[in-house]
Amino acid sequence: MCNKQFVHLHMHSDRSNSNMFECVSKPEDYIKLAQEQGAPAVAFTEHGTILNWVQKKQMVEKAGLKYIHAIEAYVTESLDEKVRDNYHLTMIAKNEEGVKEINRLSSIAHNREDGHYYFNPRNSFEEIKNTSDNIIILTACLGNPLWQHAKNKNKEAFSRWMNFFAENKHRVYLEVQPHTDPEQVQYNKILLRMAEKHGMNLVATNDVHALNEEHDNLRQIMKKAKKIEFAGEDELDLTAKSRDAMIESFETQGVLTREQVETALDNTMVIVDSIEEFEFERSIKYPQLYDNPEEEFQKRIKKGLKTRNIARLPKETQKQYAKRIKHEYATYKKTGSVNYMLLERTVKDFTEPEKIYSGYGRGSVSGSLIAYLIGLTEMDSIEHGLNFERFMNPERISLADIDSDYYKPDRDRVQKFLLEHPDLTCASIVTKNTVGLKGAIKDIGRSMGYNADVTNEITKKIDDDGDYPFDLYEAHKELFDTAFKVVGVMTSIGRHAAGVVVTTRDLDSEMGTMTISKWDYPVTELTMKEVDFLNFVKLDVLGLDNMGLINITADLVGLPRLTPDSTDIIDFEDEKVWDSMRESNIGIFQFEGVRAGKLVKDLFQPQVISKIRKQNPDLKMIDLLSLLNAAQRPSGASTIDSILMGEFHDNGHEALNDFFKDTLGYLVYQEQQTAFLEEFCGWSTAQADLIRRGIGKFLPS
Template sequence: MDTDFVHLHVHSEYSMLDATCRIEELLLQAKEHEMGALALTDHGVLSGAIEFYQKAKNYGIKPIIGVEFYLAPRGRQDKAPGRERYRHLLALAEDERGYKNLLKLSSLGYSDGFYYKPRIDLELLEEYGDGLIITSGCKSGVLAKPILQGQPKEAEEWARRLRELFGPGNFFIEIQDHGLQEEQGLLEELVRLAHRLDLPLVATNDVHYIAPQDSQAHEILLNIQTRDKEERRSYEGDQYYFKSSEEMAKLFSAHPEALENTLWIAERCSLDLELEAPHLPRFALPQGYKSPEDYLRELAYRGAQERYGYGYGDGGDGELPEEVEERLEYELRVIGEMGFASYFLIVWDFVRYAREQGIPVGPGRGSAAGSLVSYCLGITDIDPLEYGLLFERFLNPERITLPDIDIDFCPRRREEVINYVTERYGRDRVAQIVTFDTLAARSAVRDVARVLGLPYSQADKIAKLIPFGSPLEEALGSVRELRRLYDSDPQIKQLIEISKKLEGLVRNPSTHAAGIVIAPGELTDYAPLLRLSDGSLVTQYDMVALETIGMLKIDLLGLRNLTVIADALELIKANSREDLQLRLDLER
């Protein structure tokens, strides 16, 4: 490593409403301080891991992926009210095996141990602990918390358990100094414990914001989620920022080995993710077909004969026009060479199911309409030959990326299609995809004003001065009244300055309107899961991250127009007994 210290305990905006650090800002700080490596350890989640990994590589910084877990002291099934719910424990992936275990642990925290927070326990750590380096966490950590509660013997018992479980070279006692009085006695006790049990120390700073001057904005962010003044949360002081190696060396001059161990851990963590290699599920072939390519060819030619065959269906031989056969052969060859035959079969299958069930399906949208194979399979209803649509806009043999077919369904029955896909491929292999709602300018102003105690009428007035979709900085330059209030009223200036720091940060996760992901095996072997407030499980990775790691994502969109048309056809049938079918005619 280039410096004498590496940050191993770092939170980004994906520690939602608990940190103000954007991933790009963290990496810029690491670059500025000439740190050769940096960890990302958000609370319970890996949502930012892929973005962090890619950007760190681009900056020439070694990415260390980790999680600050919530550990249930009495086991993850203990959900008795009134008892201690969790303590913190930090885990870093030493290699791909460790990364895979982080995926499992983070997912199980939500699916199996959730109680206020996504919790794991020693049983899960024993099962999924390989390839992980463990540290004892912050002052809410597995050792610090009992010490602060006057239970040093309990802390020692936990230290012995974790040393036995992970081995002395894989479990570190974490020490921190944020200038708090309670931390001084805690630090001394942790050092004594480490010496007594012959465990290594590691020094960290619990990074939740970039610079000391961000501490107020951070406190405001913490309290956006609270409604009662008595519940107001605060991190004491202004020291939870991205400190330099020099600052850390000064703080821990009495424990140089704790600083050196950050470099040792960073050297050991060597994760190399294989990105963008497609992870396609297998399509179950009917008996008699040896490969997805064979079956796709059969279906495509069958569909082509129905679409184009001379006299097909009227006693003719179904011979195809030369132009159709040439284009079909070309597309099938490209699809086969790129390894995407299974993808087309999967999409064909659920579209076929929807049509058979009478679920209205759209005629096709986007570049997929340029594929003759899609047209012959009935995935789309637009003839690419008639309208001169290019296959290469959809699937380019010179650019190996998964094809992207968006399908419109009647929103009233879209869930039936999702259920079909889930049952077809397995509940453990299919999930809907997360999207992250962010603090837009107007909502940031209203939230910050509420926490600052400003009247709602005043906050509403300021928020309404901001044009929809306009960033605060832009609004200040274009809205005279907003600028006048900013320049003349210190209270409003403070409101806007804090709002600018929080604007764009992740506020909460929700379900993507259309996206689902299908994995070739258990989904949590590839991507972690997250529990939403309504109890549903979605991926922790968003659409971009899933695409980056090569997962098959499909957009099953709900288009209300299809429902309106279907209802209209039903009413016509009920009143006139005419059973009309919708046919797309682009010439009219």
């Protein structure tokens, strides 16, 4: 048995399925196998994409292995003609600059407007020719240009590619594979001659498409179900073999000598050892749109003081506002987020003249007075007693994040404004579509010869959470057992409905972008979590029909747009309104479900309201609805029954009961948590927010 190390430098996971289904093996499967085989590194060479490369690097390094950034690119002779040559070529990044170069090439290849994308994302021969020494090239499988031109007796094209490879022999390896396919045998002989003639190095790979024989069988089943065929591929053993198994396969093939095989396998380690490791660049990446951001920020704040009529408030109140503004401004400076607030304001500069309205203040940004002054929210945080540190904490510097709700027909207009902005580089965020149990049953069933009517009946008995009757499993055990093995496999990609990465940096090289059908803009090759990890700004442009319903209704009855500052026309204590809500919960935001509707009926019974008013006559109906909205969530499980009966919880001290009087004696809101820690424990607002955040992240052991 050979104890030498060997690394698969040509390997595909299910992330190669973005264009066409090819694999069921996941990156984590290969990483575990690499550990078992004693391989020091892992390389993924997905077809035409670097999808999920950040997550892959994280997983590889967590396993104590070296991450190798690579791709199996599709290559065309020329972009001028639409010819589906689409040859294969493996490229490996030698260092961080090589990573960026591969990312850029992958991004360019996805351009659907200039001839690059034609059935597959492609790079031209000229682009490959112009790659730098930061990239190592392997000549790939039988789909590579050398073999295709040799087979088709295209001597001129063969010579052009061979000359390029020979001129770059310091970074080009001729890739031999151990398959017994007649074409592979013939091609390996050509590579041996070229290596001897030009003094070039061989490297051994297996064009891995499956972890093992079981995964390869599953791969064939899924391909059959999706009616995907590759001529001659089914006869090839494309599993992740050990070094010993590779040697045995080459001996069976009979082209290379044992010494040549050993050298070609050793060269995988020569390549691995030549690759420089790199760190993630995780600085916070706020895009700068103004030459002097602070001056612009101050101008916007001063304008807001006028439009929000702060000068008309009593002098003492104005001092309170001034103190809060000074504190918030210092925090925005310290956290470097002035540019972020101006970016959000830039979006409003587009939407307001177009009468595209966002929500009044979603989430923690409602705690920022400056956000209210510059028009990002409609919530006066001082008037409503909202906490700023929950949004921006100087003791917890993290990427600012504001979610904005728009009427769904307006959402694409806002996204397109960002994606087409001349001073920004933006992209939608990729999503991965994976196989669920129902889909797996249908795919596997189709391949196993099940009638579609039968699999449809089976899937009807599987609920959305994947639960199913045991007798159903017993009746179709083989089908279920096979289907379980492909659940979670990525089958295609899409785009996130709301998320847009916004930057002034080069997304193509730092992240990698791709394109998808029916969307005219770039899409990241990284998922939402990866984008967050690298600290790129993403704007969540969310769709919410209620925003449109409110605005359209106000417009139809001739009212100005309703905001918290313009609700004096509404009687929030109107008993007829509350009675109608008890009768029907249709159209009540966050209370449209069956359970939520019953909760509204129970809490707003006249006898319950009367009981509550005896304890707290000043408690408003709208505040009770807010309390119910919080209490209906999982965290309110221990208090919801008492709240529905209008029972006050006695905390054993007058000061505590007074503090919690508006929530019937219970600690319900996150703002209450921080206010409690400040008032009763002596913590600073920033320190209290750290505790609040910790409580929110608590996971039971």
